[in-house]
Amino acid sequence: MAELHLPPVLPPLFPGLPRELEVEAATVNEAIDRLNERWPGLRDRLVEPGPKLRPHINVYVDRERGGLDTELAAGSRLDVIAAISGG
Amino acid sequence: MSKSMLLVGTRKGLFVLDSDDRSDWSVRGPYCESWPIYHAVLDRDSGSIYAAAASEWLGSAIWRSPDLGETWEHSSEGLGYPEEDGGLRLSKVSNVMPAHGRLLVGGESAGLFESTDDGKTFSLLTTFEGQEGREAWNDPEQQPPGHLGLSAIIPHPDEKDRFWVIVQGFSLFETNDGGKTWEPRNKGLRRDWPADYEDIGFCVHKVTPASDFERMYQQNHVGMHRSDDAGKTWTEITEGLPTEFGFAAATHPHDRDTFYVIPLDPGHGRTMPDGHAAVWRTRDAGSSWQQLDKGLPQENAYVGVLREGMAIDAHDEPGLYFGTSTGQLYASTDEGDSWDQIGGLFPGITSVTVAEVA
Numbered sequence: 001m002a003e004l005h006l007p008p009v010l011p012p013l014f015p016g017l018p019r020e021l022e023v024e025a026a027t028v029n030e031a032i033d034r035l036n037e038r039w040p041g042l043r044d045r046l047v048e049p050g051p052k053l054r055p056h057i058n059v060y061v062d063r064e065r066g067g068l069d070t071e072l073a074a075g076s077r078l079d080v081i082a083a084i085s086g087g
Numbered sequence: 088m089s090k091s092m093l094l095v096g097t098r099k100g101l102f103v104l105d106s107d108d109r110s111d112w113s114v115r116g117p118y119c120e121s122w123p124i125y126h127a128v129l130d131r132d133s134g135s136i137y138a139a140a141a142s143e144w145l146g147s148a149i150w151r152s153p154d155l156g157e158t159w160e161h162s163s164e165g166l167g168y169p170e171e172d173g174g175l176r177l178s179k180v181s182n183v184m185p186a187h188g189r190l191l192v193g194g195e196s197a198g199l200f201e202s203t204d205d206g207k208t209f210s211l212l213t214t215f216e217g218q219e220g221r222e223a224w225n226d227p228e229q230q231p232p233g234h235l236g237l238s239a240i241i242p243h244p245d246e247k248d249r250f251w252v253i254v255q256g257f258s259l260f261e262t263n264d265g266g267k268t269w270e271p272r273n274k275g276l277r278r279d280w281p282a283d284y285e286d287i288g289f290c291v292h293k294v295t296p297a298s299d300f301e302r303m304y305q306q307n308h309v310g311m312h313r314s315d316d317a318g319k320t321w322t323e324i325t326e327g328l329p330t331e332f333g334f335a336a337a338t339h340p341h342d343r344d345t346f347y348v349i350p351l352d353p354g355h356g357r358t359m360p361d362g363h364a365a366v367w368r369t370r371d372a373g374s375s376w377q378q379l380d381k382g383l384p385q386e387n388a389y390v391g392v393l394r395e396g397m398a399i400d401a402h403d404e405p406g407l408y409f410g411t412s413t414g415q416l417y418a419s420t421d422e423g424d425s426w427d428q429i430g431g432l433f434p435g436i437t438s439v440t441v442a443e444v445a
Contacts, residue, residue, distance in 0.1 A: 012120050044163040045145040056144045082144045
């Protein structure tokens, strides 16, 4: 199980989605797939065709910057961060 | 008794204004999680509101409310370009148009999507493969500011497979087969720049048909134009207007000779000329123009109005509405003769549409 932390912009879009939850996944990509199974459409919010992460979406695995292919170990912490920008 | 509903798309979400008399307006919103809205419309057949929105962080989606704004859902399933399509990327959905039981969506890069299940899923209709000029408009170095791609969809009211689209900075197109093939409709338009193609390369800002769909008016980057043959040929009617540039425009729903436009400074400012806010009206198909400014700020009003920023309702004496790119909303219930500011102060307004609801 990986410990997943989501940005505050996501829960208002998907009823019942918490900011923090645990998922069983071997990679970041798989973790997003698991979320999408429970909250259809969520993958589109984080990933664009390629597949690749959207330009202002970043992921960190155990505090290290990662990508869709980054592996998750049991107990890994996965942070999904929306870049702070705009006005 | 019916009431009027204004859908006001802004850079920070969608607002809905309701009125029983077109005089007192109440404001609801912001909806759509304050995502930037590029266009929003009411589908008269289904009663649903659709909004084309694109978040800088979370991508593009079509938002739908089946109950006039009480609840919302969103989808982008199928909104995207396949890898093999030359690396096109969907930066935003810029236009949404229900017609004849389906939903058409325009995007940037320029492409057209369709939904036949009320906006739950989408399929790509075309990215204009093989169309002359496509290489140019998909070249990032040739894309105009704003990057709207397919900036307008104009469905024919009776013929399901006939509609017009604007590819921003390049052309008005017409299809008669539901989007399989396209004809450029730019004959007679002016351009003041070198062009690589005879029929493509015209900066069409806004096209508004009269109710017969033979008469059309066009605000172009260079000039106001009129067509009397459904866009096949165009005649310039700029003379009498303060500038040849603008975006927003509206055609009278009951009088094909009456048309409204908001001229703007054509330089980089793109605001009301001399800071004097005004809508201009012709009642003779562009032979003469009247400045309408009663109730509008007449000095230091350096405001702009974007291409979806003006709407006209279908009352016997139509109401006109426009929103500025700095968030002021104005309304007229006497065909533009006088104006009032309504609703409050909004984020920058990108889109204004109006509908009558039960």
